[in-house]
Amino acid sequence: MSNRLTLTAMPKLVLPDVLYALSDPLRLRIVCQLASEGDTACGTFGIDMPKSSLSHHFKVLRDAGVIATHSEGVRRINTLRRDELEAAFPGLLESILDAAQPRAARSRKVLKPSREKTSSTRASSGPR
Amino acid sequence: MSNRLTLTAMPKLVLPDVLYALSDPLRLRIVCQLASEGDTACGTFGIDMPKSSLSHHFKVLRDAGVIATHSEGVRRINTLRRDELEAAFPGLLESILDAAQPRAARSRKVLKPSREKTSSTRASSGPR
DNA sequence: TCCTTCGTTCGAATTTCTTCGAACAATGTA
DNA sequence: TACATTGTTCGAAGAAATTCGAACGAAGGA
Numbered sequence: 001m002s003n004r005l006t007l008t009a010m011p012k013l014v015l016p017d018v019l020y021a022l023s024d025p026l027r028l029r030i031v032c033q034l035a036s037e038g039d040t041a042c043g044t045f046g047i048d049m050p051k052s053s054l055s056h057h058f059k060v061l062r063d064a065g066v067i068a069t070h071s072e073g074v075r076r077i078n079t080l081r082r083d084e085l086e087a088a089f090p091g092l093l094e095s096i097l098d099a100a101q102p103r104a105a106r107s108r109k110v111l112k113p114s115r116e117k118t119s120s121t122r123a124s125s126g127p128r
Numbered sequence: 129m130s131n132r133l134t135l136t137a138m139p140k141l142v143l144p145d146v147l148y149a150l151s152d153p154l155r156l157r158i159v160c161q162l163a164s165e166g167d168t169a170c171g172t173f174g175i176d177m178p179k180s181s182l183s184h185h186f187k188v189l190r191d192a193g194v195i196a197t198h199s200e201g202v203r204r205i206n207t208l209r210r211d212e213l214e215a216a217f218p219g220l221l222e223s224i225l226d227a228a229q230p231r232a233a234r235s236r237k238v239l240k241p242s243r244e245k246t247s248s249t250r251a252s253s254g255p256r
Numbered sequence: 257t258c259c260t261t262c263g264t265t266c267g268a269a270t271t272t273c274t275t276c277g278a279a280c281a282a283t284g285t286a
Numbered sequence: 287t288a289c290a291t292t293g294t295t296c297g298a299a300g301a302a303a304t305t306c307g308a309a310c311g312a313a314g315g316a
Binding site: 041042043051052054055056058059069071073074075076 | 290291292293294295296
């Protein structure tokens with residue numbers, strides 16, 4: 001989790017760092033939204049949270065190399081680095097994005113009824 | 129009501145928790161070793177670390193549902209829960225295991241002979 | 257039974273992560 | 287220029303994760 005790179009160079013993709021960045025429900029949600037809706041500004045995620053907190057999570061994703069950010073007028077547009085991730089870790093992002101979907105939505109591929117629920121014990125977005 | 133079956137009930141697989149468990153280099157190494165060498169006792173990982181620390185990491189993996197542990201004499205045998213993981217998150221474990229390998233070793237699986245770059249960047253295994 | 261082995265659990269110290277207000281910077285608009 | 291918008295950065299407080307010694311428990315062997 002070190003970022004001593006220059007501003008121009010993108011961080012090297014390190015598997016544990018990528019997995020860590022995606023292990024937070026909020027960040028995973030951000031990535032899923034970027035994957036489904038394309039590049040988006042930080043403020044367009046409908047997340048009720050102070051902007052400094054939100055900015056922190058984007059930074060974690062950025063430092064891990066999961067997303068890239070560029071300015072566009074006043075806004076900062078975030079881009080999911082699909083190609084780089086695919087090149088470094090083939091199939092990883094796709095499987096995570098797929099796994100992040102509710103089972104009901106995923107069952108379109110696999111015909112399997114499921115009656116389970118999902119809840120996270122750790123790193124939930126509740127107040128600490 | 130006493131239900132013996134629930135004694136063996138494994139934790140529900142939650143994606144962020146699984147990703148978090150695998151986001152630690154040491155735990156990732158443990159999982160890779162379990163994947164390649166099959167069930168193994170805790171003390172057979174060649175990790176120079178107090179046993180209480182090591183036990184902690186096994187517990188994290190266990191709580192996330194990544195591995196299961198059962199007693200066998202004096203030893204505690206760890207098993208990678210491949211089937212359960214595959215059922216819950218198709219392709220995820222495989223892509224992570226594949227990504228955890230050095231690039232040189234991974235390119236062997238590719239059908240097409242990739243004569244492209246041979247990045248010599250070392251695998252990162254620094255502690256967080 | 258005593259002792260050894262293998263691993264878990266406990267408790268505390270240390271480190272890291274998360275959150276959030278406040279200050280700051282960059283851009284666009286009146 | 288003055289002001290609003292959009293995010294970043296800083297600093298501190300609180301929460302969580304990691305580490306490790308010590309105590310404990312469950313086999314197995316002498």
